[in-house]
Amino acid sequence: MILVVDVGNTNIVLGIYKKESLLHHWRLSTNRSATVDEYGIMVHNLFHHAGIKVEDIEGVIISSVVPPLMFVLENLCVKYIKKTPMIVGPGIKTGLNIRYENPREVGADRIVNAVAGIEIYGPPLIIVDFGTATTFDYIDEQGQYIGGNIAPGIGISTEALYQWAAKLPRIELVKPKSTVGRNTVSSMQAGIIFGFAGQVDGIVERIREEFGTSPKVIATGGLAELISSESRSIETVNPLLTLEGLRIIYERNV
Numbered sequence: 001m002i003l004v005v006d007v008g009n010t011n012i013v014l015g016i017y018k019k020e021s022l023l024h025h026w027r028l029s030t031n032r033s034a035t036v037d038e039y040g041i042m043v044h045n046l047f048h049h050a051g052i053k054v055e056d057i058e059g060v061i062i063s064s065v066v067p068p069l070m071f072v073l074e075n076l077c078v079k080y081i082k083k084t085p086m087i088v089g090p091g092i093k094t095g096l097n098i099r100y101e102n103p104r105e106v107g108a109d110r111i112v113n114a115v116a117g118i119e120i121y122g123p124p125l126i127i128v129d130f131g132t133a134t135t136f137d138y139i140d141e142q143g144q145y146i147g148g149n150i151a152p153g154i155g156i157s158t159e160a161l162y163q164w165a166a167k168l169p170r171i172e173l174v175k176p177k178s179t180v181g182r183n184t185v186s187s188m189q190a191g192i193i194f195g196f197a198g199q200v201d202g203i204v205e206r207i208r209e210e211f212g213t214s215p216k217v218i219a220t221g222g223l224a225e226l227i228s229s230e231s232r233s234i235e236t237v238n239p240l241l242t243l244e245g246l247r248i249i250y251e252r253n254v
């Protein structure tokens with residue numbers, strides 16, 4: 001069994017794979033001030049609850065876009081799992097040809113998503129990840145990672161709206177009955193859900209026009225299901241894309 005870990009700015013997602021099947025997965029909130037021992041206890045409890053023994057873990061792979069937590073997670077692996085983790089970054093074989101101006105600048109989560117996307121769906125592709133930020137990654141017909149877009153995420157954008165407007169409440173993100181809201185809550189729901197669905201369609205259309213290709217559009221991340229049902233361009237939702245990518249990269253490096 002292997003442990004795969006994706007450290008995002010909002011959540012840390014952990015998965016246990018036995019060969020190609022995901023046996024367990026968990027989500028912890030990202031806490032920049034948590035210590036090695038605090039995360040150690042959480043992982044210990046999750047393993048205990050799932051009946052997993054630390055000795056059964058052959059290896060660990062981590063991708064992180066939160067540099068201060070890298071040290072904590074690396075040490076957690078050494079201290080509590082007795083394994084030095086593989087870290088997605090320089091020196092790791094991903095099999096991906098990255099055409100970003102500075103390949104080291106691309107977030108590890110975007111690289112991991114691209115690797116999984118190419119393996120599962122084949123190029124050309126656009127991957128949309130609805131996390132803290134909404135990211136778009138364009139992979140061309142040759143399977144090269146070209147680059148993409150980074151936009152404010154749905155959660156943080158929505159949070160900013162009610163924090164900065166005194167009469168706007170915190171709302172539940174569900175699809176409203178009409179495109180034209182006739183009360184505050186449904187107006188906000190329409191603005192957020194149709195607005196972000198339209199953002200995806202708009203960006204996808206621009207990429208298609210600029211590159212003259214017809215990439216498949218795959219979405220992942222917490223709100224992917226909700227937005228994709230309103231988007232004309234998203235074809236497939238794969239909530240486990242990042243974990244799959246970590247498993248694939250691990251296999252390419254052992």
Ligand SMILES: Nc1ncnc2c1ncn2[C@@H]1O[C@H](COP(=O)(O)OP(=O)(O)OP(=O)(O)O)[C@@H](O)[C@H]1O
Pocket residue numbers: 007008009010011012030130131132133153154155156172173221222223
């Ligand atoms: N049902 C919801 N209603 C409102 N906001 C939500 C909902 N689900 C998630 N969010 C918000 O959307 C953002 C992204 O959440 P998600 O669970 O997709 O994070 P994530 O993919 O783990 O992100 P990261 O990888 O950046 O940590 C967060 O800011 C979260 O608070």
Ligand SMILES: CC(C)(CO)[C@@H](O)C(=O)NCCC(=O)O
Pocket residue numbers: 008009065105106107108109110131132133135150
């Ligand atoms: C954009 C985020 C925050 C999405 O998690 C992450 O991929 C990141 O910090 N990326 C670094 C900048 C870049 O990808 O160009």
Ligand SMILES: [K+]
Pocket residue numbers: 008109129131221242
């Ligand atoms: K993510």
